[in-house]
Amino acid sequence: MEVWRLQVNTGEDSIAEYCIENNVAAMGWSLKELSESERKNIKNIKTFEDYCKYADKVYKSYASVKRLKEQVKENDIIWMHSRKEGKYYFGRVKKESKWIFNSEAAEKRDAGNQLTNIDWYEASTRADEESVPGAIATAFIKGSTLQRINKDGVKEYSQLLYNKIHDPEKEQFTYEKPNLCLDKHFYMLLSPSDVEDLLALWLYAEKGYVCIPSTNKIATAKYECVLVDPDKKIKKRKHIYIQVKKGKVDLKASDYVNLAKDGNEVYLLTTEGIVEDADKYKNITAVNPDKIYKFATAPEYNGVNEVIPKNIIPEHVLYWIEFLSEIENSNKADNN
Known part of the structure; x- marks a missing residue:
């Protein structure tokens, strides 16, 4: 079939x-x-x-x-x-x-x-x-x-x-x-923009970084959008760039060195591929897709400032989580 x-x-x-x-x-x-x-x-x-x-x-x-x-x-x-x-x-x-x-x-x-x-x-x-x-x-x-x-x-x-x-x-x-299950098919049901949203929200939960929506432009193919660190203790505002690829797509950290200058940070996520040589660069981080999955599916998330409630996750992502969870639970019940 x-x-x-x-x-x-x-x-x-x-x-x-x-x-x-x-x-x-x-x-x-x-x-x-x-x-x-x-x-x-x-x-x-x-x-x-x-x-x-x-x-x-x-x-x-x-x-x-x-x-x-x-x-x-x-x-x-x-x-x-x-x-x-x-x-x-x-x-x-x-x-x-x-x-x-x-x-x-x-x-x-x-x-x-x-x-x-x-x-x-x-x-x-x-x-x-x-x-x-x-x-x-x-x-x-x-x-x-x-x-x-x-x-x-x-x-x-x-x-x-x-x-x-x-x-x-x-x-x-x-x-x-x-036979569908949440952990195996989670990313399959999401769109590329869903994964981008989750990475930006995870950075907010983890580090308090805030996304600037207007920076999401087609012309900026090197990154999805720009986030900023609102920490008042920082003398010079730094920019945080994210790049997301869905599927078996590899990323090279070396392609993002220029973005990571002057204290700026770059976060790279590919759901099924690999990020090459991220450990060679101080301000470039390869994000493990399992971390984003756990962030999206956890009832609550202990972030940098406080416990992040579940409703921070986009409604569409929650729909697919519920969809897969119901199937998984139904299959388990059938096997018992």
């Missing part, structure tokens, strides 16, 4: 609503590049071999179409994002699902290549990036029109959500209960 993401937003157009209304997963490569006389014949396309004969004439590559036809299998789950609504949808590939070339959709919507019999479900009624795990949201940033989501825990989450939301009158199928 695989999890896929389908990019349905191209240019100013989106075919998400078309897919939902027609119970299909659809994409382009609709042979519009053929001559007018050749396009008259696309109504006669019945097999994938028929389609390929035309596609080979006008496309150097149509790998996503081939994946849709040849690699997407029964019980796979497909995700898509409606730009118009801002919502995420997912659907299961059924036994009856099959590839077709829809000549009418090819002409009107550039959605000729279709996988049929897909019932789409809203992942959440909320229209924002926080309504799905970070690993799913970030999968839509770039890549092929149709590609796998191979991040740890995405398969289990998708199966669980399907079991919870799908209409049993339409689909009697259910997946086996997935």
